[in-house]
């Protein structure tokens with residue numbers, strides 16, 4: 001077995017057992033097509049172990065939440081169809097935006113393209129920042145008109161002021177936020193298995209992930225904040241009025257780390273209500289305390305019935 005095969009089988013076993021466990025304890029009520037079933041968290045189609053065969057048309061494939069390019073590891077299976085619609089193409093926008101943030105901060109050990117301008121003459125160049133933070137600007141022979149470049153070199157004197165314009169990547173702002181939603185949703189699935197996500201109230205997130213070019217989910221569901229490491233993971237916000245799931249994860253580029261929080265609603269409360277309540281509080285105060293329950297303490301929410309029941313009771317009591 002290759003590493004990929006081992007990983008896929010491991011994830012299949014873990015979550016197909018989770019379904020059987022939840023069903024036999026009446027936590028969920030669902031018709032299963034196979035003795036051992038994996039449900040794709042995005043389209044909710046059911047798959048048997050045979051779907052691990054990658055030569056099939058729509059096999060179960062490894063998914064990294066967060067994307068591998070931003071420090072994530074393969075932790076979930078989604079069907080290839082979902083992986084294609086909401087996969088690398090969408091994640092790319094998030095990765096590129098994170099790299100762009102690094103460029104604007106001129107952090108060490110990065111290189112990026114830019115335009116240099118002196119007295120109206122502009123050429124294409126490259127900025128490289130070494131490990132000590134020393135910045136070197138190059139012009140490029142390849143991407144410049146040779147006459148324009150000669151002109152520019154003649155104009156550029158030791159003391160001339162050069163305007164620098166960092167090249168903008170083609171980042172789609174909707175796609176990049178959908179990529180954040182996918183991470184938050186898949187991390188919720190990774191931790192709580194099928195005990196929460198099979199509820200109809202998550203259809204909207206799934207619709208959004210299946211249609212990454214439309215806005216279906218309110219886009220102010222995420223925030224970027226310096227949060228303490230102890231809270232990384234999938235805690236619950238237990239503050240009265242703000243109750244929700246709050247996946248928190250770092251995204252790592254080559255040189256920096258950005259921490260994001262995302263809001264995934266509980267089955268009893270629409271996302272809009274949580275966002276409205278948050279905005280109301282910001283109106284009154286710039287800062288206010290929010291209580292989190294980290295939901296860990298060594299508890300495995302895939303197999304610990306007591307913990308799952310306690311969580312479900314707490315959610316149901318919010319109705």
Ligand SMILES: [Zn+2]
Nearest residue numbers: 040043079082
């Ligand atoms: Zn799917």
